[in-house]
Amino acid sequence: MNKINIGLIGYGNVGSGVVKLLQKKRKYIKAKHHVEFVLKTICDRSIKKKKIARGLKNVRLTASIEETIADPDLHVIIELIGGLHPAKDIILQSLKKNKHVVTANKEVIAHFGQLLFEEAHRQGQNIYFESAVMAGVPIIKLLSEGIAGNGYKEIYGIINGTCNYILSAMSQNEWSFEQAVKEAQKRGFAEADPTLDINGMDSTHKLAILTALAFNKFIKPNQIHTEGITQISHHDIEYAESLNLTIKLLAIAKQINGEIEARVHPTFIPKEHPLGSINGVYNAALLSADPLGDVLLSGEGAGQFAAASGVVSDLINLASRQGSDAHQLLSNLYIESPDVKLRKIDEVETRFYLRFKAPDQPGTLAKISGVLGRHGIGINSVTQKAHEERTASVPVIILTDDAKEKDVRKALAEIAKKNIIKAAPVAIRMENL
Ligand code: HSE
Numbered sequence: 419m420n421k422i423n424i425g426l427i428g429y430g431n432v433g434s435g436v437v438k439l440l441q442k443k444r445k446y447i448k449a450k451h452h453v454e455f456v457l458k459t460i461c462d463r464s465i466k467k468k469k470i471a472r473g474l475k476n477v478r479l480t481a482s483i484e485e486t487i488a489d490p491d492l493h494v495i496i497e498l499i500g501g502l503h504p505a506k507d508i509i510l511q512s513l514k515k516n517k518h519v520v521t522a523n524k525e526v527i528a529h530f531g532q533l534l535f536e537e538a539h540r541q542g543q544n545i546y547f548e549s550a551v552m553a554g555v556p557i558i559k560l561l562s563e564g565i566a567g568n569g570y571k572e573i574y575g576i577i578n579g580t581c582n583y584i585l586s587a588m589s590q591n592e593w594s595f596e597q598a599v600k601e602a603q604k605r606g607f608a609e610a611d612p613t614l615d616i617n618g619m620d621s622t623h624k625l626a627i628l629t630a631l632a633f634n635k636f637i638k639p640n641q642i643h644t645e646g647i648t649q650i651s652h653h654d655i656e657y658a659e660s661l662n663l664t665i666k667l668l669a670i671a672k673q674i675n676g677e678i679e680a681r682v683h684p685t686f687i688p689k690e691h692p693l694g695s696i697n698g699v700y701n702a703a704l705l706s707a708d709p710l711g712d713v714l715l716s717g718e719g720a721g722q723f724a725a726a727s728g729v730v731s732d733l734i735n736l737a738s739r740q741g742s743d744a745h746q747l748l749s750n751l752y753i754e755s756p757d758v759k760l761r762k763i764d765e766v767e768t769r770f771y772l773r774f775k776a777p778d779q780p781g782t783l784a785k786i787s788g789v790l791g792r793h794g795i796g797i798n799s800v801t802q803k804a805h806e807e808r809t810a811s812v813p814v815i816i817l818t819d820d821a822k823e824k825d826v827r828k829a830l831a832e833i834a835k836k837n838i839i840k841a842a843p844v845a846i847r848m849e850n851l
Contacts, residue, residue, distance in 0.1 A: 420453040422737050425486045425517075427508055428498035429462040429470070431606050432522055432549070435726035436496065437471050443730065453737040461486040487511045494736060496729060497521040500609070506530050513541045520732040522549035522725050525614075528623035532636045535752035544739070544747045546732035551624040552577055552701045554727030555717035561631040561705075562749035568707040570632040574851070575669040577624045579699040579720025580608040580615035581647050585665055585684075586697040589655045595648070607699050607720040617646035618667065621682045625669035628703070632671065633678050634755040643763035643823075645683040649844050653773060653813055657801075664689045666696070668849065677761040686771055686848040693851065699724075764824035769798065769848040772816045772826075774833070775841040776802075778809050785838045786814065793829040795821045811840045817848070 426433055440447075440455055448454055459478045462468055470479065480486060483504065487495060495512040497519060499505055505526045512519050519538075521527070527534070527550050538545050548558045552575075556564075576582050583605075584598040593601070599616065602608045607615075614620045622644045630636050647667050658665050668685040671678060687694050692714055696702040701719025706712050718724040739745075776782045787797060796819035802812055818826070830843050 419448070420737050420740060421456060422453060422494060422733065423456050423458045423492050424494055424496060424733070425459040425461065425489060425492040426457065426496045426498065427461045427483060427486060428500070429460050429465065429468050430498065430610075431722050432725040432729070433460075433462070433496075433498040434471060435722035436498070436729045437474070439723065439726045439730050441471065441473060447730075447734065451734050451737065453734065455733060455737075458492060459486050459489060483508060487515055487517070492517055494518045494520060494733070496733075497523060498729070499523075500525065502526055502529060506534070509534055509545065510537055513537050513543045513545075516541065516543065518543050518546065518736055520546045520729055520736065522547070522553075522729060524550040524620065524623040524627060528626035528639050531627065531630055532752045532754070535750040538750050539746055539752065544736065544744070545750055546736055546747070547627075547749070548732050549725045549728030551627050552703065552715070552717070552719040553579075553721065553724035554731065555701060555715060555719055555724075556728075556731070557628070557703050557715055558631065558749050560713070560715060561628065562747070565707055565710055565713065566748060568710050571673055571706045571708065573628055573632055573669075573671045574693060574704045574849075575621070575625065575628065576666050576693060576696050576700070576702045577669050577719060578615055578618075578621045578667060579701055579718070580612060581618075581621070581667040582696065582701065583607055583699050584616070585647060585650065585655075585667065588650070588652065589659070589664070590697070592652070595650075605699070606722050616648055618644040618682045619646075621667060621669045625671060625680055625682055628669070629671045629678065629680055631749060632705070633673060633758055634751070635678055635758040635760070636754055637678070637680055637760060641680070641760055643681040643683070643766075647684050650684055650846075651844070654771070654844065654846060657771070657773075657815055658686055662689050663687065663848075664694045665846065666693060668693075670849070674761065676757060677759045679761040679766055681763060681766065684846050686846055687851050691851045764822070766823045767820045768823075769820055769850070770818040770826055771846045771848055772818065772830070773844040774814045774816070774839045775811045776814045776839050778805070778812050782838065783814060785836070786816070786833060789829050789832050789836070789838070790816070790818070793825045793832075795819070795825055795829055
């Protein structure tokens with residue numbers, strides 16, 4: 419029987435879920451995988467205040483990261499504190515102490531993945547990070563091992579459970595944005611600070627990881643054009659409904675003529691597209707792979723047990739790779755393709771949905787369309803709800819033809835500067851899926 423001694427650093431929502439899952443599945447894992455996981459240490463900076471799960475009498479509880487990592491009995495450190503620091507050092511030090519690492523930390527892998535994988539390689543250890551993207555849904559395993567050898571044209575991901583939950587709840591239950599955020603926090607999907615979820619950065623971290631695996635290129639999160647969902651209103655959701663569309667926060671990576679385009683933003687997509695039916699906390703990734711073709715992977719992408727499931731799978735994988743089989747994980751590759759370049763968002767072309775809060779006065783529409791025309795932006799349709807009496811302002815919705823990001827940005831800035839409208843315009847991209 420293989421015995422793996424574990425040190426767990428970070429006993430929060432996911433950490434306590436991992437402990438519960440290891441306890442609940444102990445017999446099952448032992449019988450099926452012939453491995454016994456021995457939780458030796460739980461380390462948390464507020465360990466004294468934590469309610470520790472029952473049945474952990476022989477587990478050392480400590481607030482000291484150094485002592486935990488220094489323990490020569492431990493085979494693996496599970497890092498579940500999140501954030502960049504001290505997570506990066508915990509991972510580096512653990513590798514240097516000849517321990518494998520399991521982590522669910524998308525931020526640290528997105529920022530420092532290349533450096534960390536190189537160190538893992540140097541130390542003959544591995545970093546397992548299945549839960550970093552789509553929680554327990556095995557997108558890391560799929561990309562790095564399952565369909566190794568394929569090339570990729572496009573990746574479309576719904577990879578933040580909180581945002582997908584909020585957008586679905588606003589559309590299906592007509593909840594306000596604030597109501598939906600609170601519920602996502604209550605259900606344990608949102609980050610401790612949900613800003614990273616709703617401003618799109620959590621999706622950006624995850625997209626940086628997928629891009630490294632798919633295109634062999636480590637893109638820094640700040641090189642990925644990112645927009646969150648805070649500007650989405652019920653007006654936009656209703657308009658999407660009326661056109662049989664839906665709004666999703668999409669993480670998109672495409673390879674076009676040797677250049678990579680990577681962006682995260684709310685997107686109008688057809689309701690009947692497979693990604694249009696991914697609702698609530700569900701995540702999905704649609705990959706167009708060569709030669710395999712389209713692959714769609716979906717499942718619960720956030721939450722205590724969804725994430726704990728990925729961590730436990732990582733542990734079982736780790737246990738199965740002992741001795742001569744313990745060579746470097748394919749997901750830990752750190753040497754980039756030299757000729758892959760990043761495409762600037764300015765050059766990216768999509769259709770746009772534009773919403774203006776326009777004064778209800780003759781000539782307003784002509785002024786808006788005039789500016790768009792001068793910037794070479796073609797108009798596909800214009801909608802303004804019919805009204806009986808004159809009101810101070812009305813929402814005007816314009817759908818454009820394919821337009822370059824930089825032209826749209828300049829046109830909107832000009833419209834705002836000339837005081838043609840009463841509030842900042844809303845621009846949402848439309849993706850032809
Ligand atoms: N806050 C994240 C989400 C958790 O909502 O998707 C999973 O990474």
